[in-house]
Amino acid sequence: QSVLTQPPSASGTPGQRVTMSCSGSSSNIGINTVNWYQHLPGTAPKLLIYINNQRPSGVPDRFSGSKSGTSASLAISGLQSEDEAEYYCGAWDDSLNAYVFGTGTKVTVL
Amino acid sequence: QVQLVESGGGVVQPGGSLRLSCAASGFIFSRDGMHWVRQAPGKGLEWVALISYDGSNKYFGDSVKGRFTISRDNSKNTLYMQMNSLRAEDTAIYYCAKGNNSPAYWGQGTLVTVSS
Numbered sequence: 001q002s003v004l005t006q007p008p009s010a011s012g013t014p015g016q017r018v019t020m021s022c023s024g025s026s027s028n029i030g031i032n033t034v035n036w037y038q039h040l041p042g043t044a045p046k047l048l049i050y051i052n053n054q055r056p057s058g059v060p061d062r063f064s065g066s067k068s069g070t071s072a073s074l075a076i077s078g079l080q081s082e083d084e085a086e087y088y089c090g091a092w093d094d095s096l097n098a099y100v101f102g103t104g105t106k107v108t109v110l
Numbered sequence: 111q112v113q114l115v116e117s118g119g120g121v122v123q124p125g126g127s128l129r130l131s132c133a134a135s136g137f138i139f140s141r142d143g144m145h146w147v148r149q150a151p152g153k154g155l156e157w158v159a160l161i162s163y164d165g166s167n168k169y170f171g172d173s174v175k176g177r178f179t180i181s182r183d184n185s186k187n188t189l190y191m192q193m194n195s196l197r198a199e200d201t202a203i204y205y206c207a208k209g210n211n212s213p214a215y216w217g218q219g220t221l222v223t224v225s226s
Contacts, residue, residue: 002154035212037155044205044216045147045155056214088155092211098171099145099212104154 003028004089004102011108012079020105022072022089028100032092034072036065039086039104048087049074076107084109112136114206114217121223126196132189132206132217140164140184143210146191148202149219156202159191163210173199196224 005023012018022034036049047056049065052072062083064075072091076083089102118130132144146158159180160169168180179192189206201224207213 033212035214037213039155044218045207045213046216047214050212050214086154090155090157090212096172097169099157099160099169101147101155101157 002103003093003096003100004091006087006089006102006105008103009106009108011110013110014079014081016079017075017077018079018083018107019073019075020087020107022074022102024070024072024091024100026070027095028070028091028093029067029072030070031094034065034067035090036063036072036074037088037090037101039088041086045088079109081109083107112208112215114208114215116204116206116217116220119204119220119222121225122196123226124197124224126224127192127194128196128222130191130193130204130206130220130222134187134189134206134208137208139182139187142208144180144182144189145207145209145213146180146189147205147207147213147216148200148222149205150199150202153202157213158204161189193222196222198224200224 033051037045039045052067053065093100113135115133161180177195181190203219205219207216
């Protein structure tokens with residue numbers, strides 16, 4: 001079972017801004033950095049955000065991340081149809097000595 | 111460019127064993143930690159294991175501890191995962207990913223089906 005909690009779904013129309021949360025604890029998000037991944041069915045997951053708010057090269061600046069305390073969030077501005085995917089947060093957990101993923105948020109573009 | 115190609119998946123009976131491989135290219139393999147991550151049908155991502163760049167440190171998720179082992183051959187740029195005592199709930203797509211602390215770049219995955 002995941003130790004990072006995400007809302008199961010989020011949606012918006014093209015051009016809108018969508019946000020999703022990732023709730024953790026003092027042993028993971030509270031003391032370690034957060035990453036965000038985009039996953040489309042049948043493809044390799046893709047790193048979207050690392051170290052809380054950094055974008056790898058090639059990731060549009062429409063994607064942004066933030067962290068506060070034991071929670072983090074991902075925002076997608078200017079939503080596009082190709083953004084329809086599952087999004088996961090992830091962080092190292094010092095108590096479990098393991099990497100943990102969030103439960104995942106499915107983004108639908110209406 | 112970075113390439114990670116998993117192989118070794120297939121159908122195995124409960125209680126059986128399987129060894130997955132991940133061939134790496136396009137980066138200095140011996141400098142990066144490597145992960146295995148899986149996704150069961152209809153489920154989310156589940157982290158399975160991490161091995162440090164030199165193989166000296168290994169970490170496992172609770173669901174596979176004592177059954178799965180992770181290893182690497184830096185001379186062959188290849189990551190392995192030996193899976194023993196397989197259960198139906200181990201059925202999943204298994205991805206390898208590079209990254210010292212967190213999975214950063216992922217392969218396309220290989221499907222493991224545990225079924226009688």
